[in-house]
Amino acid sequence: xxxxxxxxxxxxxxxxxxxxxxxxxxxxxxxxxxxxxxxxxxxxxxxxxxxxxxxxxxxxxxxxxxxxxxxxxxxxxxxxxxxxxxxxxxxxxxxxxxxxxxxxxxxxxxxxxxxxxxxxxxxxxxxxxxxxxxxxxxxxxxxxxxxxxxxxxxxxxxxxxxxxxxxxxxxxxxxxxxxxxxxxxxxxxxxxxxxxxxxxxxxxxxxxxxxxxxxxxxxxxxxxxxxxxxxxxxxxxxxxxxxxxxxxxxxxxxxxxxxxxxxxxxxxxxxxxxxxxxxxxxxxxxxxxxxxxxxxxxxxxxxxxxxxxxxxxxxxxxxxxxxxxxxxxxxxxxxxxxxxxxxxxxxxxxxxxxxxxxxxxxxxxxxxxxxxxxxxxxxxxxxxxxxxxxxxxxxxxxxxxxxxxxxxxxxxxxxxxxxxxxxxxxxxxxxxxxxxxxxxxxxxxxxxxxxxxxxxxxxxxxxxxxxxxxxxxxxxxxxxxxxxxxxxxxxxxxxxxxxxxxxxxxxxxxxxxxxxxxxx
Numbered sequence: 001x002x003x004x005x006x007x008x009x010x011x012x013x014x015x016x017x018x019x020x021x022x023x024x025x026x027x028x029x030x031x032x033x034x035x036x037x038x039x040x041x042x043x044x045x046x047x048x049x050x051x052x053x054x055x056x057x058x059x060x061x062x063x064x065x066x067x068x069x070x071x072x073x074x075x076x077x078x079x080x081x082x083x084x085x086x087x088x089x090x091x092x093x094x095x096x097x098x099x100x101x102x103x104x105x106x107x108x109x110x111x112x113x114x115x116x117x118x119x120x121x122x123x124x125x126x127x128x129x130x131x132x133x134x135x136x137x138x139x140x141x142x143x144x145x146x147x148x149x150x151x152x153x154x155x156x157x158x159x160x161x162x163x164x165x166x167x168x169x170x171x172x173x174x175x176x177x178x179x180x181x182x183x184x185x186x187x188x189x190x191x192x193x194x195x196x197x198x199x200x201x202x203x204x205x206x207x208x209x210x211x212x213x214x215x216x217x218x219x220x221x222x223x224x225x226x227x228x229x230x231x232x233x234x235x236x237x238x239x240x241x242x243x244x245x246x247x248x249x250x251x252x253x254x255x256x257x258x259x260x261x262x263x264x265x266x267x268x269x270x271x272x273x274x275x276x277x278x279x280x281x282x283x284x285x286x287x288x289x290x291x292x293x294x295x296x297x298x299x300x301x302x303x304x305x306x307x308x309x310x311x312x313x314x315x316x317x318x319x320x321x322x323x324x325x326x327x328x329x330x331x332x333x334x335x336x337x338x339x340x341x342x343x344x345x346x347x348x349x350x351x352x353x354x355x356x357x358x359x360x361x362x363x364x365x366x367x368x369x370x371x372x373x374x375x376x377x378x379x380x381x382x383x384x385x386x387x388x389x390x391x392x393x394x395x396x397x398x399x400x401x402x403x404x405x406x407x408x409x410x411x412x413x414x415x416x417x418x419x420x421x422x423x424x425x426x427x428x429x430x431x432x433x434x435x436x437x438x439x440x441x442x443x444x445x446x447x448x449x450x451x452x453x454x455x456x457x458x459x460x461x462x463x464x465x466x467x468x469x470x471x472x473x474x475x476x477x478x479x480x481x482x483x484x485x486x487x488x489x490x491x492x493x494x495x496x497x498x499x500x501x502x503x504x505x506x507x508x509x510x511x512x513x514x515x516x517x518x519x520x
Contacts, residue, residue, distance in 0.1 A: 031229035032058035038373035049195035065336025072097025079148035115182035125169030232498030252486020257298035262328035305483035460493035460504035
């Protein structure tokens with residue numbers, strides 16, 4: 001199964017060299033996704049020199065695995081925001097999202113970016129084919145949401161039959177969509193020059209202070225301000241215990257998406273989210289042909305590394321989409337990670353006067369990532385920001401009580417204990433098919449073995465270097481996923497997504513002990 005996102009295939013991005021010299025700039029940005037690229041663009045536009053460092057290729061991490069909804073409608077309902085944080089905070093969250101959409105619209109106009117940006121109606125609706133009980137519950141939730149929106153002065157309209165789904169819902173005007181790689185390609189073209197630079201395939205190994213310095217291999221980047229925009233923050237110069245505590249406040253979920261082409265008849269424009277848990281989401285795009293529409297449909301979320309069949313998630317999406325829009329062709333499938341926080345709001349703000357972190361965007365990565373970039377610029381220039389208190393990374397408690405914290409982190413000890421008593425595969429590497437991975441028990445050691453299409457065998461330690469849990473094979477994405485705190489690794493062991501900062505330990509197949517029935 002090919003799981004290359006549609007965005008990758010539709011627009012190539014220019015390549016940038018790795019860091020091969022020492023550099024000194026005003027601001028350093030680690031992470032070449034939407035947050036980091038937007039921050040670097042804004043720094044450069046404000047007259048600052050900036051160095052953007054990306055471990056792999058820009059816009060190919062989770063930014064490249066999005067469905068690219070631009071919306072102020074968050075995963076957390078307005079009535080829940082009011083209940084948990086109060087009216088003022090709930091309205092502030094909404095305004096933050098709309099501010100981000102407005103900034104993207106401004107940048108598109110200012111730079112004349114051809115990225116298919118368009119304003120859209122957004123529909124929150126009851127799931128299709130709900131039974132009577134589920135439908136009644138969804139309608140009740142939608143009524144609460146409509147009342148909460150009106151209470152906050154947010155224009156909404158109740159809809160008896162949402163287009164395409166034919167279920168009750170509410171309509172939010174002024175939302176948007178765009179092509180993220182077209183947008184980011186334009187921003188990348190504006191960053192370099194006048195002392196600013198972009199480095200790909202450059203891993204930030206360490207961060208030190210006095211002076212603020214990022215070390216990447218044999219070279220260093222010095223600056224006055226640092227933005228860590230890596231989805232899951234690196235430890236930076238924080239203490240190991242403090243960094244681990246912060247990372248434990250984040251939960252990693254995998255979300256799936258498919259894209260297809262369908263006959264245009266009766267398919268409206270718009271972006272859609274249902275009230276299911278996990279919820280489904282949909283966007284409709286033009287296909288360059290008045291008789292054809294393209295649809296990106298997503299959902300089927302689960303905690304990373306905690307399902308036995310990832311391919312089944314794609315099949316479920318395909319069945320649901322075909323029931324809405326028959327006689328179509330599925331052209332692309334992909335998955336990405338979303339990071340949730342214990343209280344439902346992102347963590348955006350300074351760690352200290354020189355370092356800034358942004359993470360925990362949930363399903364609103366495009367809008368909260370853009371917002372974070374504006375907040376980073378304000379912090380670098382010593383300006384107050386109206387959202388800084390609400391999204392403060394040091395906030396102690398909003399609704400993230402001890403029970404929420406425990407329920408999101410119970411996976412770590414449970415999976416670790418499971419690892420102690422369970423056994424890996426007792427067979428030999430010869431039994432491993434091509435394009436497959438499996439965890440084998442070799443004496444007292446667990447190894448993650450992968451056989452490529454050409455028959456090449458790669459063997460690594462199966463122990464995640466972050467917290468010591470055993471990784472699991474993701475059959476659809478051809479990755480190793482950690483079920484504890486959500487780290488992901490390539491089939492050949494290189495780290496793809498944190499919180500792990502190191503790759504799986506490589507092993508020589510010939511040096512690994514022969515399979516044994518002895519458990520760890």
